[in-house]
Amino acid sequence: MTLREWIGFLKERGKLLSLKDEFSPQWEISAALRILQTKRIKKGVLFERVKGYEGYRIVGNLFLDEDFLSAKSGSEDISDWYEKRRNKPIPPVLVRSGPVKEVKINGEGLDLKKEIPALVHHEEDVGPYLTSSVIIAKDPETGKKGVGIHRVQILEGNRIRVFIANPPLSLFVKKAEELKKPLEIAIVNGLDPVTLFSSIIPLPEEDKFALAGALKGEPLLLVQAETIDVEVPAEGEIVLEGVLYPDRKEIDGPFGENTGYYFVNESYGGLIKALTRRKDPIYHVILPFSPEVENIINLAWQLEEFKKLKNDFDFVKKVKFYQTRMLAVVQIQKENQSQVSLIIEHLLDQPIIKGVIVVDEDVDVNDLNEIFWAIITRVDFEKNIFLKREKPGCPIDPMGRGYYREKSLFYGLYPKITKIGIDATKPIDERERFKKVDVPFSVIEKIKGVLEVDRENNL
Known part of the structure; x- marks a missing residue:
């Protein structure tokens, strides 16, 4: 299932809100998504017209609940569903080409701010940022692939800054620094929800694309990048191919982070060498400090952490x-x-x-x-x-x-x-004193049945 197929899935089930008015990437789209979240409207939102970016659409609010996994898990408990598939990876498959190659733009003379409708999310953000794009890189020593989401600041021309705090990319950039060489990276936007979700599960030493295949029940299709030695999802929407320079540490921010505060950090400077995309790209956004980011990050961690805790x-x-x-x-x-x-x-x-x-x-x-x-x-x-x-x-x-x-x-x-x-547990020797009040279990079960009948009869 691609991002577009997921959007169609939501539309068929009445869970997609399409907005026809024109919205600006500077604050307006962020404001619209936040207002809808505040009203507890748990629908994906598709912005049909983006100011200054003809041919682009933007989609957001895709992770407000666990429905993004429901197409695969059905009514099965998500923890059980994850556990059954977790250790049965399906490796990705390399193909010759894909929709993400429909348009190719060379990095020379590239103006990222004109090419990508990256959002300015908050009032005091220093500029536009990518917050929902997956970064792919390889270990400079072993060639092993690593995947994760890291915030990317869009600068003038083809310049970027990337804040890398978490593994495995934190290890890769350290090795590149020791080897005195740049780190090749691909920044991918517009992945299907399951693949994006897999990229943030805390498994720094495993192939997260193989995990995505396991959760999807089919291999993820990859295609060779144009200018770097990295394979990228063939059915994504947008790919930025570039390099990070570990010796170029630059001040990044302020930017409003997931914890709800503005941060100024030291990030790595880089350049984009090429951009490939679909002819009519859909740019996917996730708001920092939102119920959406709260849900996806917490769920990714608790699925994996619960498995480990149960084992220990x-x-x-x-x-x-x-x-x-x-x-x-x-x-x-x-x-x-x-x-x-x-x-x-x-x-x-x-x-x-x-x-x-x-x-x-x-x-x-x-x-x-x-x-x-x-x-x-x-x-x-x-x-x-x-x-x-x-x-x-x-x-x-x-x-x-x-x-x-x-x-x-x-x-x-x-x-x-x-x-x-x-x-916050009951004292071990005073359990009766701390017994929680309740109605008898047999009565609860009986009344559940009565209420279910009444609901079916619209009473």
Whole structure:
């Protein structure tokens, strides 16, 4: 399924909003998407006319819920669906050409700001950025492919800046720096939702395109780039082929990041050598600091992290991430107090995760009201709060200080922060006292059946 096929899928099911008015990429499209998100309208949005970019369309709000996987998973639990396919990769297939090659533009004289309707997202953003494009590169030593989403600042002419904080590209650019050579990259926009989703799952040492094939049930088609030794998705919408210069560290920003604050970072300067695209490209956008980015990042992490936690700790029942994976809520079957400590220690040792809340099986990890209820009624604030200092944090946490690149974590960029663990489980020796009120289970099941009949009869 391509991005276009997914848009058609949404349209057939009444889940696509097509806007005929002209919208500007500077703030207006961002504003429209944000307003619709605020109104909880969970539909994809297709902008039919983009000011200054004849022939282009822009699509957004594709990840507001888990429906982007529903075409494959149906009614099956997504965690079960992912687990069944996770270890059955389907490698990509190299083909001679594809729709992404319909138009080819040489990098010399290329004006990226005129060619791509990259959004200016926020009031104080320094300029247009790509925030939903997948970057592909190869390990300069081994040739192994790596994939991830990293923000790209569009500059004058064919110049770009790329902020690379996470593996595997953080490792690749470090190796390129040591070898004193540029790093070839392909920046791809307009991938199908499953392939884009696969690119952000935290698997720095695995082929994410093979994972995408497993989740899609068919191989991803790749085609050779025009000017660099990188293969790119043949059915994407737009490809930028270029190089990054590890020795060109430039100030990037301010830019409004996923955590809701403006950041100025040191990024890598680069040049675009060629642009290829479809004749009538659809540019895909994801708003930073939005329910959409929150959903896709948290889901990607919890699917993979739940699998790992279940392997290591059989008492873990569910995991839910919040705040772009900085907060983890873990539901356990508690048998002793040491289980809570094990989970908190394990997760807080990982980068990015800043807070861990452990709850019992009677607390729904998807319901923030229940989580807060457990914290306020079950936590002894003298005994059940744990602080861990000098731990690797999230590179876009405004509380972060003392940034460094960690060799053991693929030279990812992390600040040193203090993290928190909260034991919101019932005291092991007072379970009856903390029993949650409820209606008898048999009555609940009976009334569910009655209500279902009433719903079918429109009563």
